[in-house]
Amino acid sequence: MPYNIAMVSDFFFPQSGGIESHIYQLSSKLIDRGHKVIVITHAYKGRTGVRYLTNGLKIYHVPFFVIYRETTFPTVFSFFPIFRNIVIREEIDIVHGHASLSSFCGEAILHARTMGLRTVFTDHSLFGFADAASILTNKLLKFTLSDVDHAICVSHTCKENTVLRASLDPLMVSVIPNAVVAENFCPLSHTTRPPDQTLSSPPDPPLSPRPIGPDDPITIVVISRLFYNKGTDLLIASIPRILASNPNTRFIIAGSGPKAIDLEQMLERNVLQDKVELLGSVRHEEVRDVMVRGDIYLHPSLTEAFGTVIVEAASCGLYVVCTRVGGIPEVLPQHMTTFAKPEEDDIVLATSKAISALRSNRVRTDRFHDQVKMMYSWRDVAERTERVYEGIIGDISPEEFYGYYPGQGWEASGDRVRSFALIDRLKRYYGCGVWAGKLFCLCVVIDFLIYVFLEMWFPRANIDIARSWPRKPPAPKSRDSNTSRGLR
Template sequence: MRRGVYAKRIVYSSMVSDFFFPQPGGVESHIYQLSTKLIDRGHKVIIITHAYKGRTGVRYLTNGLKVYHVPFLVIYRETTMPTVFSFFPIFRNIVIREQIQIVHGHQSLSSFCHEAILHARTMGLRTVFTDHSLFGFADAGSILTNKLLKFTLSDVDHVICVSHTCKENTVLRASLDPLMVSVIPNAVVAENFRPLHATPHANDRQSGGTSQLQHTPRPIGPNDIITIVVISRLFYNKGTDLLIASIPRILASHPNVRFIIAGSGPKAIDLEQMLERNVLQDKVEMLGAIRHEEVRDVMVRGHIYLHPSLTEAFGTVIVEAASCGLYVVCTRVGGIPEVLPQHMTTFAKPEEDDIVLATSKAISALRSNKVRTERFHDQVKVMYSWTDVARRTERVYQGISGDISPQEFYGYYPGEIQEAGSDRIRNFSLIDRLKRYYGCGVWAGKLFCLCVVIDFLLYIFLEMLFPRANIDIARSWPKKLNEASSTKTERDRLGSTS
């Protein structure tokens, strides 16, 4: 088979994470959009997450996407209580019912993700982990999280990070081979985040006309109101304290500025108290928690999007804001500088004075009409695509499954194949798995090996007590005729070129 051309086969994969809809967020949107695009490309995808209020059991979403809401105890920020082994019986049942081949976990703080990867490797399944966050190395919480990540990624087939900064952070935290980590960024559905002046008329679509604009945005005058939008979880790491300190100073310097803040969290009380102390209720509108489908309607009410985060691996919300035609003011932390070009953003240090200064610069730039925000949507639409994310993720699946040669997938030179390839291609032998875990630390390595042995014994017990033959295989969602034929045509085309 020629280099770069490989036979495409249908992959049965499972996305596992504590974070999924109806909770809004970047990780939740990433899992949903990636899953639907992989289904569009002919693969089977299911999602395993915990039960949310009013959502328990099995749910079907758009495009036949099946979601298993497992009833587990949630202890903090929609994260389930880590139990290590109690999730295994139901996870095994789901995986066998759905004939899963690859388990894809998301997010470092997800208990379901870590446990699913451990159990999947015990069951002889390929695994992928996607990291969406950045963590430090000094505080107690980060040290424990990094040790947990080291445990999980010691026996994972491949890792995906959403930015190059995130990749560097993950490689250092988990002591990974950089060639086992790919960078695949987030994306947005640009059609769902159109600015007001680019909202298409229904009659224009039906008639096939070229006029797609409701109106052209008029220049902002010196006395016009400029609205700054903030949509974020109100937690410390999202820079809510910086936001609380900056708002009174920004409003004092710019009387014709208003704020719209959407989101919920423990810092919401501090934000409300600040508004009462400074009597700013008429200039700051707090919307509370909003659903993801309402984000665009809130964003198009503003001119500037303010993102004062202290740490961020990617920042999908700033891409959504730029797609809606907002000028972005954000902190220069983590992977944020990789997300948007400089003409769409004004960067600030994660400090109160610098955020106030950067916001003032953005306000002046809009009033002087130096920024052409009406062009942002079309530019973002070209830069980010979920179809491209799904295609690159599919290549990772093909690489760990052996459909792509190791030298093409990992990118090392032919002379290194024998030596390097053996370390990167994970086998399922228990003794080899124990060797990988044993090197995680003097005490941690022994503890990790004990967990793996217990997990393996539990798996043998489940196989004896609940044989696979007694588990019914779930029927796949019926594909439309044109979808099935297009998938078959693509397979035939790829096969004919090999």
């Protein structure tokens, strides 16, 4: 059965990143499967109002004040009138929020439940439990997910983190990884047309992979936001040592952020401008062109729920050196990666090992693209997400969706099918803490009163229904789908 779905997050194009790409690719594949999908995000510079992207994906850019890293100022209630108008205009059935730090996401899930809509949340990040920022974020996540119908995480490590942070029933959290459009990340050995060749020209034959000799130069690529959590400090400390121990090596670094000035100062201090090329921020469609210039991809992140960029790097035929943190060890098989501890000495050692492995031709990087193409598919992600929608809507039975069958204790498994009754919602929020629980209940009551006021003074009959983009016939399920193997 086709659904009308609203993807809600502060993070979307024109900003580039893993969450933005995930929302776009998932939405596009769901449209291919016959569903109607819209995206609700905040206004970006030069982008306000309604926009359309490829495949008929409709974007609502809502003008709200942005405070930090493209996150809007949390207001709890002021978003409700606009959100209600959009949801009624588009006849939305399911609201799907993305990212723990997105104010739009948390507020949309609260308002959607008040309006009697089913909700899904996808977590893309890992957070700690000790520092003040994490404690506050975890409490807000608990508020967001206390009444959500189902949650999705991009890795098993991310699922464990989210279950602990939000005190969720593990059966209400599914693991659906990110994916990559492998055709957009082909290595040079698969390239049939150089970038400057016109479309009318006949394609060139595929290039043969070049074996790396003991004296050939090695290029290490880094594409990342230059923030502390992305391991930029480790990168800055490691580059001079890697270049000193491997003279015939150079770096290409793409990305921007507050740590860019520290990186530039390190290059000037060590006089490495001729061995390190800084490209600044690059668009997502340019990432492949940067990656194919290298042989090794270095990813020194301190925390990562999944790490889509390392899948893109492997698809481009790069050998990956990455830190063993978060969900990264789940992403690629061991023959594609060399792992390091998030420490300077270990990153230098792991990078040197990777360089030696390439020079001795112990690694067959020419096979990486075809292997990644078999492992990750956005079509598979869309099918598995669609099954989550079927479960919360009720198109499949709770026993089938959660994996419980008669005689296995389903009756005592708890309240997994969320009721819309206000008293039931208040019971769920009241257990969030001695003081926080009461505050959350107050927010829910106020939200409900605002909804009643809007229904009385701005009735639904006065809101015009938007014409939908012509639906596509539902795509058949792929035979190699992981849906039948379960979500958890």
